[in-house]
Each structure stands twice: as C-alpha cells, then as structure tokens.
Amino acid sequence: MICLTLAEPTLERAKEKVQKNREYIDLCELRLDYLDEKEQKMASHFPSMVDLPVILTFRRVQDGGHTQISEKSRRAILFQALDGDFSYVDIEEDVKKSEIEDKAREKGIRIIRSLHDFEKIPDDIFSKIFHMAEKGDIAKVAVTPRSFLDVLTLFRAEEELKGVEKIVIGMGEYGVCTRILYKRLGSLLTFASDEEVAPGQISAHKLKVEYMADQVNERTAIYGIIGNPVMHSASPLLHNRGFHAINFNAIYVPFLVDNVRSFFMFAEYFKMRGFSVTVPFKVDVLSYLGNVTREVKQIGSCNTVVRVPGMWKGINTDYYGFIKPIMNDIESGRIKNALVIGAGGASQAIVWALRNYGVKVTILNRTLSRAENIARLNLCDYDSIENASSYSGSVDLIVQTTSVGLYPDVNQNPIEGFKFTGSEIVYDIIYKPRMTKLLEEAGKAGCTLHFGSEMLIEQGKLQFEAFTGYHYPRWVDPGL
Numbered sequence: 037m038i039c040l041t042l043a044e045p046t047l048e049r050a051k052e053k054v055q056k057n058r059e060y061i062d063l064c065e066l067r068l069d070y071l072d073e074k075e076q077k078m079a080s081h082f083p084s085m086v087d088l089p090v091i092l093t094f095r096r097v098q099d100g101g102h103t104q105i106s107e108k109s110r111r112a113i114l115f116q117a118l119d120g121d122f123s124y125v126d127i128e129e130d131v132k133k134s135e136i137e138d139k140a141r142e143k144g145i146r147i148i149r150s151l152h153d154f155e156k157i158p159d160d161i162f163s164k165i166f167h168m169a170e171k172g173d174i175a176k177v178a179v180t181p182r183s184f185l186d187v188l189t190l191f192r193a194e195e196e197l198k199g200v201e202k203i204v205i206g207m208g209e210y211g212v213c214t215r216i217l218y219k220r221l222g223s224l225l226t227f228a229s230d231e232e233v234a235p236g237q238i239s240a241h242k243l244k245v246e247y248m249a250d251q252v253n254e255r256t257a258i259y260g261i262i263g264n265p266v267m268h269s270a271s272p273l274l275h276n277r278g279f280h281a282i283n284f285n286a287i288y289v290p291f292l293v294d295n296v297r298s299f300f301m302f303a304e305y306f307k308m309r310g311f312s313v314t315v316p317f318k319v320d321v322l323s324y325l326g327n328v329t330r331e332v333k334q335i336g337s338c339n340t341v342v343r344v345p346g347m348w349k350g351i352n353t354d355y356y357g358f359i360k361p362i363m364n365d366i367e368s369g370r371i372k373n374a375l376v377i378g379a380g381g382a383s384q385a386i387v388w389a390l391r392n393y394g395v396k397v398t399i400l401n402r403t404l405s406r407a408e409n410i411a412r413l414n415l416c417d418y419d420s421i422e423n424a425s426s427y428s429g430s431v432d433l434i435v436q437t438t439s440v441g442l443y444p445d446v447n448q449n450p451i452e453g454f455k456f457t458g459s460e461i462v463y464d465i466i467y468k469p470r471m472t473k474l475l476e477e478a479g480k481a482g483c484t485l486h487f488g489s490e491m492l493i494e495q496g497k498l499q500f501e502a503f504t505g506y507h508y509p510r511w512v513d514p515g516l
C-alpha cells in the first residue's frame with residue numbers, strides 16, 4: 037500500500053492533498069502535529085471527509101514531530117481524535133499501556149507500534165521489531181542507514197521476520213531504495229509525500245506511476261543504478277518506462293552507494309541480473325567482474341554490469357551511446373578531426389570511440405596532465421583549455437565533456453568567446469539543461485547541434501537490451 041503523509045495546517049487542506057493524490061494512494065496518515073491547534077480538536081471528523089483508510093499520528097518532536105507540546109496534552113488530543121473512524125493509530129514503542137491503547141483496541145483500530153532513530157540502525161533491530169509486534173500490533177521502524185551495508189541489513193528484515201506484520205523504513209538518501217522496494221522488505225506500506233515530511237520520502241506519483249512500487253512481487257527482477265550522488269539520475273525513468281511498456285516484471289531503482297563491495301553483496305542476495313554504474317564507481321567495479329568487453333578493457337571504465345553464467349560481466353554503453361548520433365557524419369567523412377573539451381571519465385570513452393573510427397583528436401583540459409594521459413593512451417594531441425580559441429576554424433567536431441554549464445550553473449561555458457564558423461558539429465554531453473550556453477552560442481553561429489540527452493538515451497537503450505534481451509520499445513518516450 038502507498039500511504040500519503042498529510043502535513044497540513046487544516047483538515048480541509050489535508051483533504052485537498054488526498055484528492056490531488058487520490059489515484060496514487062491506498063491510505064493516508066493524518067499528522068496531528070502539523071495541524072493548527074483548533075483543527076486538532078476536530079480531527080475525529082477527518083476519516084468521514086475522505087474515502088480511504090486513515091492512520092492517526094501525533095508525532096513527538098524527538099521522533100521528527102512538528103509541534104512542541106506537553107506529553108499530557110498530546111495524549112489528550114490523540115484520545116479525543118480517536119472518536120473518529122480511523123483505521124490505524126500510531127503509538128510510539130516506549131509509550132506504556134495507556135488509555136489511548138485501550139480505546140483503540142475497544143474500537144478495533146489497529147495499533148502501529150513505532151520506533152524512530154535519526155542517527156543509525158539500532159543493533160538489535162530485528163528483536164525490537166519482533167517484540168513490538170508481539171501483541172498483534174503492526175511494528176514500524178523508521179531508522180537511518182549510514183552506509184549501504186546498513187541498507188542491506190534492513191533488506192534482511194523479511195527473511196529474519198517472516199510472517200511478522202511490519203513497516204521497515206530506511207530514512208535519508210541511503211534509505212530511498214527501501215521506500216521504493218518496500219514490498220521486498222516485507223513492509224505493509226510505504227509512506228509518500230509531496231514535500232518530504234521525513235528524510236528521503238518521495239512523491240506518491242513517483243512511487244505509483246514511475247516505479248509501480250505496489251506491483252512488485254517476489255518474482256520482480258531488481259535492476260538499478262549505483263552512484264554517489266545518484267538521486268538526480270534520469271535512468272530510472274527510462275528503464276521503468278521500458279519495462280512497463282513490454283510488461284517485463286522488473287523495477288529499476290537508484291541506489292546511493294558508499295562502497296561497491298556491499299552493493300555486490302546486495303546484488304547476489306537479490307539475484308540481480310544487472311545494474312548501471314555512474315560516478316564515482318565506473319573504475320571500482322572492474323575488480324568484481326569476471327568478464328569485460330573489449331571497450332571496457334581499453335577505456336578502463338564500465339557503466340553497465342550484467343550477470344552471465346557464474347560471473348558478472350562489464351560493458352561500456354557510453355561508448356556506443358556517444359557515437360551513434362554522429363555515426364553517419366563519421367562514416368560519410370564529414371567528421372575527420374575533433375576537439376574534445378575535458379579529460380574526465382566521459383572524455384576517456386569518447387576519445388577512444390573517436391579514435392577507433394579514425395578521427396583525429398585534440399583534447400583540451402584545465403588540468404593538462406589528465407589530457408596528456410588520455411592523449412598518450414589514444415595517440416592524439418592535447419593542449420590547455422585556455423588555448424581553445426586557437427583551434428577556431430580548424431575542426432569539424434567539438435565535443436564538450438566537462439561539467440561546466442551543468443545545472444544549476446547554466447550560464448557557464450568552458451570555452452567562452454570561442455569563434456564558431458558555423459560549419460562545425462557541436463556536441464555537448466551535459467543533458468541538464470538540454471540547451472547549454474555553449475550549444476546556444478554554437479546554434480546562433482549556424483552549427484549543427486547534438487545534445488547530451490541523445491547520448492544518454494542511446495546508452496540507456498543499449499543497457500536495456502543487455503538487461504532484458506529486448507530492444508527498447510520504439511513507441512515509448514524515455515522521458516528525457
């Protein structure tokens with residue numbers, strides 16, 4: 037079930053939020069600690085204002101609540117609100133047997149016994165959950181993983197506590213995957229909100245439409261992307277849309293990872309068939325691969341890992357993703373020489389791809405030694421980015437691979453003042469924004485433009501093929 041957390045000052049506003057999200061949610065949680073004082077007194081009416089089950093919660097400040105109030109008053113408000121037809125009431129695990137509990141049991145309102153930890157995962161989390169659920173209540177733990185290994189611990193909840201009714205949530209960025217894959221942790225529900233009421237919460241629309249999180253079952257294949265940071269990635273949208281379109285029982289999830297080894301443990305635990313790799317792990321994964329393609333070997337980095345019999349295999353789809361949009365121009369001879377701005381990870385794959393097709397390359401970079409390294413490996417020229425203007429009029433293709441101009445610094449251009457003749461093909465691999473400052477200037481001069489989103493889509497489609505064995509469905513908009 038997807039549960040919308042309502043953190044609104046009035047019941048009417050809470051009702052509007054429910055209506056706005058109605059098609060994505062199965063139940064909602066009314067947070068009394070966000071309601072205005074006089075609205076708190078009328079909270080018992082709320083279940084009759086909406087057409088779905090409601091959880092009643094008055095969170096204490098130490099558990100992430102919004103209002104500082106005496107414990108006596110908090111309990112009095114909760115007690116009064118229980119006159120309403122709530123389906124569940126949240127009671128913290130350290131609250132001793134109380135009149136609230138008695139009233140809830142009398143009225144047949146299910147109790148959610150909750151525990152919050154904003155610092156860590158408690159050592160004895162599984163025995164805690166077991167005891168919290170002992171009286172037939174639903175145990176809820178919202179805890180904070182500090183590493184991906186902690187995340188793995190939470191995912192073991194289902195195996196350790198089979199049959200126990202529970203809600204297990206990892207808060208913060210590491211925990212986002214536990215909110216999406218809640219069913220694989222054996223959680224009864226996942227919480228959603230439009231404005232991140234708790235750290236790491238995502239919207240109900242995303243959970244229901246993008247991830248189809250409520251459709252996950254024990255046979256659903258888990259795919260994903262590992263990176264740090266990773267939450268900005270556009271890949272989940274592309275892959276999930278593709279999976280849904282061909283009715284492939286799979287989900288693609290962003291995993292914030294601090295250590296590649298712990299992710300390979302996760303991948304083995306869930307028998308993953310593949311995953312994408314982004315910065316800074318494209319080199320770290322190499323030592324876990326039993327087999328790599330020629331491109332991975334030569335470029336020295338891998339952005340796609342797939343399971344083959346007995347081992348993991350590494351592929352580099354950045355290489356093909358980059359070259360495909362300009363392939364015709366290379367094959368026709370329109371592109372004979374190129375200027376590649378930047379000498380980072382992406383540049384490495386791009387220079388190798390261009391050289392592989394016989395294009396003469398000059399690499400320009402701020403840090404000359406990095407340009408020199410790539411140039412040496414690929415038998416090409418290099419120079420300082422400060423000398424960019426001296427290449428004006430002498431190249432067919434300009435590829436921009438630095439992070440300069442990337443959102444939010446959208447007004448920056450790494451080769452400011454460069455004179456385009458209008459005959460160049462200019463390719464910026466940044467995909468957010470689509471039209472970078474550099475492309476805007478090149479476009480004004482009449483150059484042919486290529487966008488980072490083209491590369492992203494092409495490399496993603498190839499990953500999709502490697503993951504599923506099917507072509508990316510032609511009729512699907514990958515959302516980039």
Ligand code: NAP
Nearest residue numbers: 378379380381382383402403406437438439465488491492
């Ligand atoms: P990276 O390895 O960190 O390399 C960053 C590059 O940017 C280096 O050449 C660095 O120069 C340069 N740079 C950074 N700040 C600079 C500044 N202020 N002035 C001049 N140069 C600067 O990153 P990467 O993995 O290659 O990714 C680079 C960009 O490509 C990112 O924006 C990424 O989103 C994009 N990308 C797009 C796709 C796609 O599918 N469209 C795929 C991969 C990457 P120094 O060496 O001097 O530090």
